[in-house]
Amino acid sequence: MKKIIESYLQENHDMLIQLIKELCNIPAPSHKEEKRAEFCKKWLEEQGAEGVFIDEALNVIYPYECGEERPVVIFMAHMDTVFPDLEPMGIKEEDGKLFSPGVGDDTANVAILLMMGRFLAANRPKSTCGIVICANSCEEGLGNLKGSKALVKRYKERLLQVVSFDGYTNEICNCAVGSMRYRIEIKTKGGHSYFDFGNENAIVSLAELAERLYEYQVPEDGSKTTYNVGMIQGGTSVNSIAQQAEMLYEIRSDNRASMQQVQAYFEKMIEEYRQSGVQVAVEVVGERPCGNKGEDNIDQKKLEQLCKKIIESRSGRETGFTSASTDCNIPFSYGIPAVTIGLCLGGSAHTKQEWIFIDSLRPGFAIAADLILNYCEQ
Ligand SMILES: [Zn+2]
Incomplete structure (x- = not known):
């Protein structure tokens, strides 16, 4: 042979x-x-x-x-x-x-x-x-x-x-390297940019959430653990207070426990947002075991x-x-x-x-x- x-x-x-x-x-x-x-x-x-x-x-x-x-x-x-x-x-x-x-x-x-x-x-x-x-x-x-x-x-x-x-x-x-991928959507009442000024804006809430997620320090435990906001979209027009905005967010790690730590932080952030009255929907769009x-x-x-x-x-x-x-x-x-x-x-x-x-x-x-x-x- x-x-x-x-x-x-x-x-x-x-x-x-x-x-x-x-x-x-x-x-x-x-x-x-x-x-x-x-x-x-x-x-x-x-x-x-x-x-x-x-x-x-x-x-x-x-x-x-x-x-x-x-x-x-x-x-x-x-x-x-x-x-x-x-x-x-x-x-x-x-x-x-x-x-x-x-x-x-x-x-x-x-x-x-x-x-x-x-x-x-x-x-x-x-x-x-x-x-x-x-x-x-x-x-x-x-x-x-x-x-x-x-x-x-x-x-x-x-x-x-x-x-x-x-x-x-x-x-x-x-x-x-495992990953969890989420679609996160925020909805608000929105309104006219001039007449309803001050109403909650879905884009701003979402941007704030992204910022909060990026405050997280990844574990330094020998694993490689990362996260990323990969896509963002929303809003209706330049003179509308956005009623809707969404983003794709991903967590990756080669270690199960480290991945769970980031997930726990992510879930805590989402929960805090909900508690403060923001309407947040989270959908899992990908899950790869690690x-x-x-x-x-x-x-x-x-x-x-x-x-x-x-x-x-x-x-x-x-x-x-x-x-x-x-x-x-x-x-x-x-x-x-x-x-x-x-x-x-x-x-x-x-x-x-x-x-x-x-x-x-x-x-x-x-x-x-x-x-x-x-x-x-x-
Ligand atoms: Zn390939």
């Missing part, structure tokens, strides 16, 4: 780049991955993959030798991008780089995963457990990890571990060391560990071993100028192959 995979990697580098280009040209905002999902399913089927299906969350799932009761490992990469565009955003190749919105986060990783699905379908190596190849949905923003949640739920009883291919190769993510840091799990450590070894031997660079908010937040929340690693190098993620180094796909492709074939007889 070793020889076969090495020549597969060599011979299919161009096909991989072609596949990245095709995928980049299919828009896939979170919750609207239908077209990209259809493409992935059809493409896998054309390569001989059997049993591919799209689930209720728009995950494209290729279960390889997964038999009813067999334990499984999941390899996933997300199809969705942060851009709301429903028209193709283009791709260009220049100076050894590929430029396209979402090219590294996460299209190139999806393409490598599909290429490995193709390898399994064509060469049928005997696996030591079931291998689930999944191009999943809804990793970004308010996608709220819907794809990962559905996927982990489907296999939870027999799930050994999860590897998510996401972003760039720099570090191994072995800890979940944690894993400092928790000991032998299988987790084994998986981390396996990834580190493979990445370092294929890329020739040392790699370390980091925390982030990724699809692996879900397996982490169940105590299932998981890591997120990237298979390319690039920059400007989440901007329309995003790019990747074409040459970095060679080690990336090989890292994915070594990891997946680790669960096959050699």
Whole structure:
């Protein structure tokens, strides 16, 4: 198998780049991955993959030798991008780089995963457990990890571990940054800016609330804990006292207890506002479980060391560990071993100028192959 995979990697580098280009040209905002999902399913089927299906969350799932009761490992990469565009955003190749919105986060990783699905379908190596190849949905923003949640739920009883291919190769993510996201709305009587001057103004109340939230000092307990007001809107016109205003507020942390401290402060502020007679509505618009840091799990450590070894031997660079908010937040929340690693190098993620180094796909492709074939007889 070793020889076969090495020549597969060599011979299919161009096909991989072609596949990245095709995928980049299919828009896939979170919750609207239908077209990209259809493409992935059809493409896998054309390569001989059997049993591919799209689930209720728009995950494209290729279960390889997964038999009813067999334990499984999941390899996933997300199809969705942060851009709301429903028209193709283009791709260009220049100076050894590929430029396209979402090219590294996460299209190139999806393409490598599909290429490995193709390898399994064509060469049928005997696996030591079931291998689930999944191009999943809804990793970004308010996608709220819907794809990962559905996927982990489907296999939870027999799930050994999860590897998510996401972003760039720099570090191994072995800890979940959790988040709570809220929409906060304030309503007042409002009125005419001149005749009703002095009435309570929803925008001003909301701005005051934002200021109060920013008075909070994040815990200094070894965790990284942050908060942010990311969007604000409201009011009717320049000569109206605003009747309504709302904002999106987010708390993030890699530690459960620290996150709860910020939440407690947030809730206290809201309660004080209500007590003072302000009409405040709070809606939770996102919730990503956090944690894993400092928790000991032998299988987790084994998986981390396996990834580190493979990445370092294929890329020739040392790699370390980091925390982030990724699809692996879900397996982490169940105590299932998981890591997120990237298979390319690039920059400007989440901007329309995003790019990747074409040459970095060679080690990336090989890292994915070594990891997946680790669960096959050699
Ligand atoms: Zn991503």
